[in-house]
Amino acid sequence: MLRRSFLLWAAASGATAAASVAGYLRWQEVTPTVSAPGREEGHFLRDRKPLPPPSQTMSTDVLILGSGIAALTAAWKLRKEGHGDFLMLDGPEPYGNAAGGRFGDYAFPTGAHYLPLPTQECFHVREILADLGVIQRGADARKPYYDERFILHGPEERLLFEGKWQDGVLPHEGLPHAELAEHKRFFAQVEGLRSAVGADGKRRFTFPSEHSSNDAEAARLDGMSFAAWIAQNGYRSPSLLWYLGYCCRDDYGAGIEAVSAWAGLHYFCGRGGEAENAEQGAWLTWPEGLQALASGMERLARPKRLAGSAVKVHTLANGGVEVLCFALERGVPRTFTIRARRVISAMPLHVAARVVENIPDVHRQIHAPWLVANFLIKRFPQELPEAPLSWDNVVHGTKGLGYVVSTHQDIRVAPPEKTVFTSYVALADRDPREARKWMMAASGDELLALASIDLKAAYGAQFERCVERVDITLRGHAMAVPVPGFRSEVGLKALREMDGPVLFAHSDLSGFSVFEEASWWGYRAAQRALRG
Template identity: 55%
Template sequence: MSRRGFVLGGAGMLAGLPGCGRLPWRSVVPEVSRPGMEAGHMLRDAGAIPAPSGEVRAGTVILGSGIAALSAAWKLARAGRKDFLVLSGPEFSGNAAGGRFGDLPYPCGAHYLPLPSLESSHVREMLADLGVILRGAQTARPYFDERCIVHAPDERLYFRGSWQDGFMPSQGLSPEEAQEHKHFLDLVQDLKTRRGNDGRKLFAVPVALSSRDPAWTALDGKTFRTWLLEQGYRSATLHWYLDYVCRDEYGARHDKISAWAGLHYFASRGGQAENASDGAVLTWPDGLQALARGLKERILQVHPAAFMDGMAMRLDETAGGVEVLCLQAEGASRRALRIRADRAISAMPLFVASRIADLRRFGFDARDHLPSYAPWTVANFLMDGFPPEDAGVPLAWDNVVYQGRGLGYVVSTHQDLRVAMPPKTVFSAYHALSARDPAQVRDWLAKCGTEELFEEVAGDLQQVYGWQLRRFIEAVSITVRGHAMASPLPGYLSNRGLQALRETDGRVLFAHADLSGYSVFEEAAWWGVRAAERILG
């Protein structure tokens, strides 16, 4: 973790704003966190690891502590198993991580979960166990804890100088543009109920339950933008919206993402609730960290010694099971442990797993089968009060800027049920750095200064609030993820390496959202539960 102080609104930032030097700018020390980067570079560069100083035994060792790992451990604990060990890795909960400014929590990763559809029965079971679903977990319309359902206003778009309700541009459109928007929405509404020649829904979550009808999977051979143009969609506002969706969901632009994946986003989910409108989402002040924390609590209730600090540096099969070399770090000191187990669940991203084990013997060759990974940032701004808003729709839970640099910002205190606005809040700004090649972006992220990084991640907020923004910022915490998520580029459905890992059922099992080709809670949980079910027989 690195820290560099600078004055927000310093002389270089105030150029062109006469008289602004007399305003009360705040001096802050931005905090930049790069979880897993040091350990990842050690793996990449084959850094020296000390000889093991001890040994631990377990029935099953789970490598990682993201949602896939936690889901596997939760499933094992639900079955009463106490012979497993979760190796936490460099960051507990991974893309579901969270943080705090004092008593104000905020997300460092994913911030919401759509209402789970009937196909996502594993998620419904989990939410019922965590008290998020209060009744009817496997019915068409479960009843959810209303504190978790996003409150209105839920989303707005800063479009052509004013705020409008919803993310899809709707104000001042030509009749032709409005008709294109309607035609696309009608199409995806129809696709939600369509089935392929194998009887399955064309698009489902988890992806593994989607139809493999070749007439539709052929869409995976082209980009989403190409398919849209072939279908006659020309509207600039529609293309911006669909590009935004791809950057938000997949970390890459719609001219890079598979057409099948582009349609999957819209047509796969259909979760409903007895006490929420269709299309509602579940959210918490610290995002999905709330679910990760709940899963850990449930696991510890059954198995108090389930978690161990450390990161897997090597995974090998042996005559009697598996052996894991674990590196533990405390400050500047490091020590290694050997973990012997009957079986292992590799719940790490595949770019990490391919460094600690020879995945070619499972049918996965990183040179040919490794997904493309999108770099992301999540910047949390502690706000001392709320900046004044322009006319239009009031401040919402999720706020997006048309043609903005980032993906907008979420208000962490939005779910607060108090009538009055709290004195402080957190704006969480999301940014998929998709304008350049991911490798180029990772190189820039490794070299850029804190001030340069701040200017990038604060772009949407500065566009909305202008110079007034800096009068309200009290602290800034920026989380940088160089390999945040796999992006489903054309051909990902037919990736033979991913298919091989999905089917592996031996001493080593694989469980990660990477197996689905993109990173969302439901997919990670699916593979974690599946791996645990194989352990349980």
């Protein structure tokens, strides 16, 4: 990547990448690195470019296509149950949305960065955490005991609102009584829904979401937008509406108008895990984000891994599966074939649709694009006095989703010499296809301008003097958006229920991308593969 100029904005909150030159303070030379994992392989598949004949054929009992959380969970579970005859085809990016990176001694996430404490219903996640030593005792109990190194410690989160930092992410300081009363009413309603049970005897909202109620009320909530539900229930507080929109963009990559009411409520009602040594609803985090769990599962699974991606998954007459694979080596494809008794397709569904023969159609699923930027900070910027630097730092009213601090869990008398600020932006303000086109065409300066929008709002001109390096990761199809009607999608239902030579395992089956869902489908696919 050629050296580019890092443009710093003067007034950040409402600025866009198209701001005029007058909006910039000055120039500073840095060397931003921009990566788009999977883009080259994905476009190769999309364009159906010609491939050479396979150079070799391999055989295995179970073939796992992918190396994200669903794939790694399947590999971990197979190995744990004593089944070692499996291969893993990595796909374009090992660990997928759970990947991370390093600036020397400083680790950082390039995808998801935390995991809420799992409830008892989320037994598969607790089993993983226990095997990795994150849960140290009582994995089956209501309140397990966790390794305290990974329990998020305070200060947890703060919000820059009207020029001042305040604790938490929901605006509350200086608001009229009517707005605060509306906040209180919303969370009281959420608390009631958290324990609600549907007419079919299942909890209304839980993890894994497959175990949630599917009664008529669930269908009603699934069929309407979260914005419609909010209006129907009389919520009009600007601060609350902003907060609910932020939450949806953070977990789903889209706003309240785009996601279903069921998904919007599930964000608040589906969790609530407890711990013997932490407060209810606490979070787990690592400097490298969820790569800590991904690499831990890989260590336990000990998979035989192959670099490459699937081109065609074909079920044979004898019931086995043949997979044509390719790997790009300096842009030149090399192909090979793998035959297996069963294949676990842990690829995103929009990729599987181009690869797996006779796959049921999933008509409504769209994927949100994300941008993740990691700033190596050579010295900590000076903070405003109202609230200290927190693990998660959010700015009200911007397009960003805030930034997290990689060294937050380091308990030291003095802060480390350097740190990494990881900023997240979901391009939720435009059509996903248009957003992907913009990401492909955008210059390094434009990407940096968007990536630094919250950091510039928080620190102004001084921020540029603290930055040593910037790495930007573009995720064009980062996560499925749970649009209204997604739970009743016929194609998704068919894929969830398939139990033949090809099994599906990806968070896309749930319609939204979180660790609890991805790992569930990998766990269940491994169980089915083990049945013979």
